């Protein structure tokens with residue numbers, strides 16, 4: 001297939017830790033082409049050639065802050081930015097009837113409502129973690145939680161790099177939701193945020209969260225099932241952000257023939 005007939009993908013937040021990985025993954029793929037690169041208005045990369053800004057040879061793609069014009073050139077937008085940016089992109093990408101792949105975490109209930117409204121017009125694939133390993137772990141967590149009774153306490157511990165701004169991580173929330181589904185109970189009633197002070201004894205059946213932030217940790221998640229005399233620990237360790245970029249790219253291509261609606265990585269991976 002010649003280059004212009006391959007799906008065009010725009011990467012938003014292209015100077016970020018994930019944005020650079022995503023641009024690289026799209027450039028290396030034979031299945032799609034890089035149709036554009038977005039950054040926030042005022043960012044020093046805006047107006048520069050993307051290749052030069054990334055420290056390599058020129059690519060002939062200028063980093064832009066004009067989302068409407070850039071998305072109009074593409075069939076998909078991959079977006080690992082911030083909640084405010086993602087909600088705005090959801091509306092613009094839906095207007096362009098392009099696929100929106102959302103990796104951004106830290107979205108609140110109002111953000112999620114606005115994303116759901118946008119998904120009435122175009123496909124949106126959203127996941128707090130795009131890796132194959134974590135999405136397998138989500139299924140395992142649901143099964144183990146269903147198999148073990150309330151005498152097995154569930155705690156989720158996550159660790160990330162010093163720059164991460166949201167907690168618990170999107171992955172930790174996916175794992176907590178899966179555990180609650182396994183227990184056939186609404187997640188919000190079981191969820192216990194980071195503890196401090198005289199908290200009282202643990203509430204039976206609750207799901208506790210702890211977050212570590214430091215150094216360059218890419219992302220580590222433990223789901224601990226603790227009973228009297230024994231523990232089961234399910235663990236995922238990410239050591240390379242390429243796993244998230246690969247998943248996001250797969251989602252953008254998978255979404256090309258899908259109708260409007262909200263999808264997740266379990267849909268993409270067929271899990």
Ligand SMILES: NC(=O)C1=CN([C@@H]2O[C@H](COP(=O)(O)OP(=O)(O)OC[C@H]3O[C@@H](n4cnc5c(N)ncnc54)[C@H](O)[C@@H]3O)[C@@H](O)[C@H]2O)C=CC1
Nearest residue numbers: 013016017018039040080081085103104105128129130244
């Ligand atoms: N779902 C997944 O598999 C993963 C999700 N993430 C999430 O992705 C998000 C980004 O993570 P990082 O790359 O580490 O952060 P980062 O801070 O390195 O990058 C974010 C980028 O978005 C840009 N940005 C902000 N507002 C923008 C706008 N309006 N338009 C265009 N660009 C804009 C920033 O300038 C920055 O370059 C976070 O929410 C993080 O939790 C990160 C890794 C994997």
Ligand SMILES: O=C(O)C1=N[C@H](C(=O)O)C[C@H](O)C1
Nearest residue numbers: 105128129164169170171219
């Ligand atoms: O911010 C990150 O880095 C990551 N964010 C996602 C999350 O919140 O779970 C996925 C991954 O753990 C890396």
